[in-house]
Amino acid sequence: MTEATPGLMTYTTARERPFDPPDALTRAREETPIHRMIYADGHEGWLITGYALARAVLAHPGFSTRPEFLHPPIQQRLINLQEIRMQPGFFLRMDPPEHTRFRRLLTGQFTVRRMKQLEPRIAQITQDRLDAMEREGGPVDLVQAFALPIPSLVICELLGVPYEDRDRFHRDSAVMLSLHSTPEQIRTAIDDLLDYLRALVKHKHAEPSDDLLGGLVAGGELNDEELAGVGLLLLVAGHETTANMLALGTFALLTNPKQLAAVRDDPDVVEGAVEELLRYLTIIHIGPMRTALEDIDLDGHLIKAKEVVTIAAAVANRDPERFGESETLDVSRSAHGHLTFGHGVHQCLGQQLARAEMRIAYPALLRRFPELRLAVPAEEVPMRSDMSIYGVHRLPVTW
Amino acid sequence: MKIKADTGVCVGAGMCALTVPEVFDQSEDDGTVVVLEPDPPASREAAVRRAVKLCPSGALSIEE
Ligand code: HEM
Ligand code: SF4
Numbered sequence: 001m002t003e004a005t006p007g008l009m010t011y012t013t014a015r016e017r018p019f020d021p022p023d024a025l026t027r028a029r030e031e032t033p034i035h036r037m038i039y040a041d042g043h044e045g046w047l048i049t050g051y052a053l054a055r056a057v058l059a060h061p062g063f064s065t066r067p068e069f070l071h072p073p074i075q076q077r078l079i080n081l082q083e084i085r086m087q088p089g090f091f092l093r094m095d096p097p098e099h100t101r102f103r104r105l106l107t108g109q110f111t112v113r114r115m116k117q118l119e120p121r122i123a124q125i126t127q128d129r130l131d132a133m134e135r136e137g138g139p140v141d142l143v144q145a146f147a148l149p150i151p152s153l154v155i156c157e158l159l160g161v162p163y164e165d166r167d168r169f170h171r172d173s174a175v176m177l178s179l180h181s182t183p184e185q186i187r188t189a190i191d192d193l194l195d196y197l198r199a200l201v202k203h204k205h206a207e208p209s210d211d212l213l214g215g216l217v218a219g220g221e222l223n224d225e226e227l228a229g230v231g232l233l234l235l236v237a238g239h240e241t242t243a244n245m246l247a248l249g250t251f252a253l254l255t256n257p258k259q260l261a262a263v264r265d266d267p268d269v270v271e272g273a274v275e276e277l278l279r280y281l282t283i284i285h286i287g288p289m290r291t292a293l294e295d296i297d298l299d300g301h302l303i304k305a306k307e308v309v310t311i312a313a314a315v316a317n318r319d320p321e322r323f324g325e326s327e328t329l330d331v332s333r334s335a336h337g338h339l340t341f342g343h344g345v346h347q348c349l350g351q352q353l354a355r356a357e358m359r360i361a362y363p364a365l366l367r368r369f370p371e372l373r374l375a376v377p378a379e380e381v382p383m384r385s386d387m388s389i390y391g392v393h394r395l396p397v398t399w
Numbered sequence: 400m401k402i403k404a405d406t407g408v409c410v411g412a413g414m415c416a417l418t419v420p421e422v423f424d425q426s427e428d429d430g431t432v433v434v435l436e437p438d439p440p441a442s443r444e445a446a447v448r449r450a451v452k453l454c455p456s457g458a459l460s461i462e463e
Contacts, residue, residue, distance in 0.1 A: 059457065107411025107430025112420070336418075337453055347412045347455035355417075 009037045009047055011073035011310060013285055018383050019252055019329070021282070021314035025049060029315045034301055037310065043071035045308035046301075051319035051339070053299060054311045058343035060298075063290035063309065064095050065346060070289055073310045087194070089222065089229020092237070096345060102230065105221060106349060109158075109212050115352040118154070122360050125153050130368045138398030139375035147246035147395070148239070150361055154353070155238035159231060160211025161200065169193055173236045178387055193235070197228040234350070241283065242354045244384070244391025246361055249277040251381060251395055252329060253362070254374055259331045264366035273331035274358045279338035280329045282314035285390040288342055313339045314390075369399035401438055401462040402447065406431040409458035418450040419443060432458060 012022045020026070028035055033050020048054050057063055091102035108114075129146050136145070152170065156163050175181050175189040201224050204217040213231055216222055222230065253260040262269045289310050296303045303309060317338045318326040324333075341348035348354070366372060374381070375396035382393040402422070411430030415423035422443055424433040439447055451459040 059455070103410055104429045104431075108426065108428050109430070110413070111411070111425040111427070111430045112413040112416040113425065113427075336449070341412075343455045345410045345456055347410065347414075349412075352413050352417065 008044070009035045011037060011039075011047065011286070011312075013074060013385055015383065015385055018378070018381065019248075019255075019281060020327070021312065021318065025312045025315045026318070029312075029319065033319075034298070037073070039071040039073055039308065040075045041071055043308060045071060045310065046303060047073075048309060048311045049315045049319075051316045051322040054313065054316040054339055055343050056298060057290055057309055057311060058288065058339070058346075060296065060344075061096070062292060062294050062296045064293050065093050065288075065290060066095060067093050069291035069293075069306065069308070071308045073286060073289070073308075087190075087225075087229040087232065089226035089231075090233050091230070092233055092346060099345065102222075102226075103345070103349065105216065105219070106212075106230070109215070110349050110352060112352050115356045118158070118353070119356055119360065121157070122150070122154055122357055123364070125150055126361050126364045130364060134368070139396050140398075142250060142395040142397045143243070143247045143392065144394075146361070146365065147250070148243040150246065151239040151242035151354075151357055154357060155235060158212050158238075158353075159234055160204065160209050160213045161231075161235065165196065168196060169235050170239070173240055176236060180386055190232070193232055194228050197231040197235075198224060200231070201227045237348075238350050238353070240389050241350075242357050244283045244389050245278065245281070245354070245358060247395045248281050248283060248391040249358070249362060250365065250372075250397075251374075251378075251392055252277065252281060253366070254372065254397075255378060256329055259329055260366060262331055263362055264370065267363070269331055270359050270363055272334065273362070274355055275335040275338065276329065276331050276333055277358070277362075278340040279317045279323070279335040281390075282317045282338075282340050283390045284313045284340060284342075285385075285388055287311060288313065288346075311339070313342075371399045372397055373399065400441075400444055400447070402434050402436075402451075403460045403462060404432045404434050405458045405460075408456050409454075410456045412455050414453040414455065415450045415459060418453060419446045422447055423450060 012024050014022055016023050029049035033053045035047040037045055037047035039045055048057060091099050129149055133140055133145050152166050153163060156166060172189040172193045175185050204214045208214055208218055216227055263273045287310055291308050292303045292305050294305050320326050341351040375398040384391045384393055409431040413425055415432055416425050422436045422439050424435050426433050451461055
């Protein structure tokens, strides 16, 4: 973090160590939980590094997620923000009550119970990938062989997207989520995905199906453009995130052999380990971000209307006031309440699905290959500091 | 201890059902909270309090 003006900070995504947030953000949290921050376009807004304040912002109804009110915390982010147009149905970027209408239509599909019912299918998909890895033999790139296909297949099945089409949406969503894509590339990727989803919705009108998208089509509450937007949000939010948790989480466990052994050998540890990996790794690299719609008093700080607040979730999740010995990975701690799925009305819709995938996939991988290890030195694993979702680009492993 | 749940505020994130499945469920229609046991036994009190704190939308509250 460079001090532009005394007391004014800038955001940074560069990490000194693969599993730790940028040191500058950690130092900022050690000083104070809230800071004035200068945004890439000159806007003077805020940066939140403390856990309690981060939660307070995310729970406050006076803050908006609408893209037209945001300012970019870093230069590259400028492009992405401009390109997230107000696609009908993209409810992550809507405020209540508009947001509520979409969220309500979908929450019934993502309940804890529904996700439990999906578990056998997730387990089957996981075993299929492990069989394929075993046939192929090491070394393999764990991202391509395991971490990406599992959530991809699950979200495709859930939504009713034929798996043959996955290459197309995977390529498009990688462009959308890269901090280095040009506006043109991002616009093309979004348009391509939307075109694909529009055609799929048409198809589901003609041939009803009992998957999520088929159900929403039959329900008749959303028009086709909204359905395409909902599909876009679920596809993009539903696979890169979990994929990065699976790969980065495995990398973290491989460098912490004791914790790895606990996850492999003790089924009672797995649930807590998943929460702790979510907390410790916080793959949400930038944000969440919000804009004040009115003057808001935040614990004695006046956030003026139109000012943007960027939450550094990765350092808030290591706030010692909330998590104690927060800098170490400890799968036996209680990490519940972390901010990796957000908080407030936008808290991740797919979190119970993501949890189910991780609880099944980590131990299955470690049990199938008890000798699993990195196939390159840890320093050579390429990290995704250039993407809005943090993780690894590749994870060469062998066994 | 009495649990109050405001389904108008609930966003169906499922933290309650995940934390204390004996006390909370979610509706099949819209995923909003269903309180199975509005007056839970003392043995579940700590878990219920944790669920109330974890709820992202402020839909849950406790009347002593
Ligand atoms: C480990 C995996 C995941 C992480 C870390 C994650 C993280 C998040 C976060 C932080 C938010 C809130 C953003 C904000 O407040 O601005 C969010 C929202 C959302 N996520 Fe996830 N997510 C994950 C997996 C999934 C999956 C598997 C799905 C879908 C099947 C999904 C669907 C969504 C949707 C639809 C929203 C928007 C909710 C709303 O605006 O009401 N996510 N996610
Ligand atoms: S945790 Fe809160 S928001 Fe989530 S389902 Fe339960 S009551 Fe609703």
